[in-house]
Amino acid sequence: MAMAGAFFFSADLSPLFRRDMMSASGKTKRSPILKRLAASTEQRPSPTTVRTKTARERSSSFVEKKSSSEEVERIRGVNVEDEPERNRKSFKDYFEEAKDMIRSDGGPPRWFSPLECGSHAPDSPLLLYLSGMDGVGVGLVTQHQRLGQIFDIWCLHIPVKDRTSFTGLVKLVERTVRSENYLLPNRPIYLVGESLGACLALAVAARNPDIDLVLILANPATSFSKSQFQPLIPLLELMPHQVPLILLSVLSLMEGDPLRMAVDNLIKGLPLQTKIGDQSRDPFTVSSYLPVINDMMPKETLRWKLEMLKSASAYANSRLHAVKAQTLILSSGRDQLLPSREEGERLRLALSHCQIRRFNDSRHALFLEDDFDLVTVIKGAGFYRCGKYLDYISDFIPPTPSEFKKTFESDRWIYVATAPVMLSTLEDGKIVKGLAGIPSEGPVLFVGYHMLLGLELTPLVSQFMIERNIVLRGIAHPMMFKKLKDGKLPELSQYDKIRIMGAVPVSGTNFFKLLSSKSHVLLYPGGMREALHRKGEEYKLFWPEQSEFVRMAARFGAKIVPFGAVGEDDIGQVVFDYDDLMKIPYFRNEINELTSEAVHLRTDASGEVANQDVHLPGILPKVPGRFYYYFGKPIETAGRKQELRDRKKCHELYLEVKSEVEKCISYLKEKRESDPYRNLLPRLIYQATHGFTSEVPTFEP
Incomplete structure (x- = not known):
């Protein structure tokens, strides 16, 4: 009986949630194209108002679906996504909605979709939420609105008096997974589980290795044998x-x-x-x-759930070897209910396609914590995709204002220490302060010089967002997205912020898609060799002999903006470089080990640019100076597609861009000498007298 009614959205459920009609056979009466209607997010009704409405009355408050392109634009826009964050529900709402769910509880386990999840893009993947021991299914209440913009969300509700066994729940979820996969085989299915629900997700994934599943597991109860539940x-x-x-x-x-x-x-x-x-x-x-x-x-x-936890843990642990799904473990550092920190590490090593994110100050109910945002975590880990494979361009969701603010605040010290100066060039050739000369419409390709350790990136990307609301899509080294093996390279979690801000791994395909989507693209032809230069190589360009970007830019009529950045010698000096390190056996072995963990680039290239060994030079810090950026006049490629097919013409433009970058660097090196606030002390004095949020003056362009 438990299985027979498992796929019904019961009419006894609270009016706070929406349901889909199911056929008597248990199969979904739902077109693969037409999504369920979503409640309007423009006017959020109060819980009291919603509870008094009938199903017919509620259906009249639904908004009409927009076209696919309009809906994607609305949902994935930078500013729209911040609205749910202002209306985010609280921990108090968890109890309110739990009370409403169990008020007239009965029947078998079933799925429901929260009304506040709103409307999502037509290609959004399905997310099945599997709750912890409470079984109510509202554990994501503080996350619903943001998740509902990019997922089709179903939550599993297990009535209080239901006694469906763990294996029965596994079969219930499995039937849903297989049914939805049959309808939309190219769409991934997300299983978000916490505690007991994480065991359930692992069990379903182990039984269905041929289905494209993505597991998001918070504090899995696979460590039940070591928990405080046992006594x-x-x-x-x-x-x-x-x-x-x-x-x-x-x-x-x-x-x-x-x-x-x-x-x-x-x-x-x-x-x-x-x-x-x-x-x-x-x-x-x-x-x-x-x-x-x-x-x-x-x-x-409670006794039934504790016994179920015991069997669930044993069931899931015995089948970890069969789990092939892409998995993200979320581990709380202060979970006093389960040893989640240690368990997360164990699962990371036991599962074949697994990453981990640690939340050292969080407790067991991670999803209900006020500063936790599951959407941001999924985006940062690179786990959001609408197809079989992650598309860094079409699957990208721009950062919300709050996401950008958190990213900016975490690196604000760089911004404060370097007081960046931005100069750009207008169409008439006039140099102005700020980014007024930057083209608003893409595609635009920014080609420049990589400072030591890429220190110029944080102020650069931040200022584009602050001043122009432009997401600068940086083309980055693949080691920030993938490690070939565990070792000494930084964990991938260290690069979550750059993924949120739009960085993509370098590849011809990604470059093509970025330009075709009219993005603002940031490219450093010198790559790692330029960012990890040797002693005495400040502001020296290490570009490949052959042109790598001109033809692609011309194909889409992209504007090429050459730019220079100086100031690295004002913040640190290389005293122990690659050549010095390679002379010492210990460091040579370390460099070889680090390099073996990263994806290799330009394996067919020759010369200095091919030297992409991963290492960290010895740097002597200085009292922070100032960073300067100068964006030259945009170079038009529109209408030159045929012309630039000629290899000679293409190479000439390539050399022209390189020459312009060098001119930008020379201009800044000369002009900064006349900046009275180049050094830190004068800047601090100015800010102390004018306010620490005031803009520090600089030289006149």
């Missing part, structure tokens, strides 16, 4: 029907868990107050939510 099983046998205070005291150890946050305050006899995001502190007493906790987890249900 509760025999303890429950001795308890009366109502869970007494002593058990609540045990549960209070579950820091970060929704139950713990209420129980802890019950024991203290204090009102429970929660502050989420920018919301004001909205006091509510434990007495309001204690019945919800009791209804959600009565003694018999």
Whole structure:
């Protein structure tokens, strides 16, 4: 009976959620093209208003679907995505919606879609949420609005009195996965599970290695044998029907868990107050939510769930070898319920296609924490895709204002220390302060010089967003996206910010797609050799002999903007370079080991530019000077496609661009000498007298 009704969106579910009609056979009556109608996000109804509406009344409040292109533009735009962040639900809403879900609970497990998920792009992948031990299915309540813009979300609800076994739940989810994969075989299916739900996701993935699944697992309960859950099983046998205070005291150890946050305050006899995001502190007493906790987890249900956790952990662990799905483990560093930190590392090594992201200050209920954003995590890890393979261009979702702000604030020290000066060239050749000379419409190709360690990138990308709201799509080394093996290279998580900001691994295909999508593209022909230069090689270009970008730019009529950046010698000096390191056996072995972990580039090239060994030169820091950027006059390639097919003409333009970059560098080196605020101390004095947010003057162009 549990399996027979598993695919119905029960009419008993709260009106806070929308349902799809299913056929009697259990197959979805849903066109692969036509998505379910989404509730309007323009006017968010209050919970009271929503609960009083009938299904017919609710359907009249749905918005009409826009065209595919308009919908993708609206949903994936930079500014639109920030709206849900202002309307983000809180931890308090978890209890409110959980109470509403179990009010008239009954029947078998089934799927529901939250109304606030809104409308998503037509090609959005399916996301199946598998909750933890509570089973209610609203554990993503604070994430719904943002997730709903890029996913088709279904949440699994397990009624309190339901006693479907773990294997029964596995079969239920498996049937849904296979049915949806049959309808849309080229669309990935995301299984987002926490705790018990993570075990469920692993089990389904192990049984279906031929289906394109993406697993997002938060604090998996595969470590149940080492958890604080274990002592509760025999303890429950001795308890009366109502869970007494002593058990609540045990549960209070579950820091970060929704139950713990209420129980802890019950024991203290204090009102429970929660502050989420920018919301004001909205006091509510434990007495309001204690019945919800009791209804959600009565003694018999708690005992059943603990026994299920035990079997789920054993089931999933015995089948880890069969999991082939792309997997992202989210591990909380302060999870007092499960040893999630250690378990995350174990799973990372045990699973074949697995990455991990650590949240050292987070607790067990990661998805409900106020500063956690699952969409940002998925984007940063490079795990969002709409097809079988990640397309760095079509799958890219621009950073929201809040995402950019967090990225900018984390690297603000570079911006403050270097006080960047930006100069650009207008169409008439006039040099002006700021980025007014940068073309607004793409495709635009920025070709420039790579400073030592690429230190110029953070201020450069940030200023384009701040001043012009332009996402600069940098073409980066593949080691920031993929490691050939575990070793000494930085973890991929170190590069999450550059992926959020739009960087792509260097390849002809990605370059082609960026220009064809009219992007603003950032290219450094000198690559790693230029960024890791030797002593005395400051501002020396290391470009390939052959032109690598001119023909492609001409094919799409891209404007080429040559630019120079100086200031690296004002912040550090190379005192121990590659040549010095290679003379010492220890460092030579280290360099060879690092290089073996990274994807090799320009293997068919010769000369200095082919030397792409990964190493870190010895740098003597200086008191930070100032960074200067000068963007030359855009070079038009529109209408020159046929002309630039000629190899000689193409090479001439290539050399012209290189010459312009060198001129930009020479101009800045000369002009910075007349900048009274080139050094740090004068800048600090100016900001102390004019305000630390004021713009520090510089030389006149």
